[in-house]
Amino acid sequence: MSKVRPPEPLDFFIWTVEDVGLWLEQINLGSYRQVFRENGVNGEYLEGMSMFTTEQILRFIRRCHMKWGDFITLCKELRRIKVACLKGDQKVRRPWWAPPCLSVVFVKAAKRNRHARVVSLKLEP
Numbered sequence: 001m002s003k004v005r006p007p008e009p010l011d012f013f014i015w016t017v018e019d020v021g022l023w024l025e026q027i028n029l030g031s032y033r034q035v036f037r038e039n040g041v042n043g044e045y046l047e048g049m050s051m052f053t054t055e056q057i058l059r060f061i062r063r064c065h066m067k068w069g070d071f072i073t074l075c076k077e078l079r080r081i082k083v084a085c086l087k088g089d090q091k092v093r094r095p096w097w098a099p100p101c102l103s104v105v106f107v108k109a110a111k112r113n114r115h116a117r118v119v120s121l122k123l124e125p
Contacts (some may be wrong), residue, residue, distance in 0.1 A: 012081050015043030027077045035064045046078060 015023070020041055021033040041064075052060065061071055 011043070012078075013043045013047040015046070017042050019043065020046065023077075027073065029070055029074060032064060032066065032070070039063060049075075049078070 012023075017037050017040060020036055020043065021030075024030050024033050024036060049057075049060070057071075060066075061068070066074075
């Protein structure tokens with residue numbers, strides 16, 4: 001059986017439901033993997049959580065049967081990823097579909113584009 005590669009933190013806002021499940025395992029919240037899958041929690045949903053009202057947060061916690069401490073851990077880890085993206089701390093890798101001869105070009109473009117992508121998400125109303 002091949003080992004599943006963890007999702008790329010830089011692209012958390014395009015994670016699939018399965019990517020979110022793998023990330024939950026990494027941050028020791030794997031017990032919520034199934035309930036997140038059942039509720040369709042993907043990267044776009046995680047990104048939108050920063051805009052949740054108190055009522056929406058409470059509804060999410062009830063629906064996922066989360067403990068408060070686990071919800072706080074989830075929020076802290078999301079913030080850590082966002083801050084790392086803004087600082088440029090995330091390693092940029094060549095995507096599997098890009099030919100090796102384009103590695104240097106891709107990495108340079110990704111580094112220039114990284115900051116704009118995260119900041120634009122942060123500034124959405």
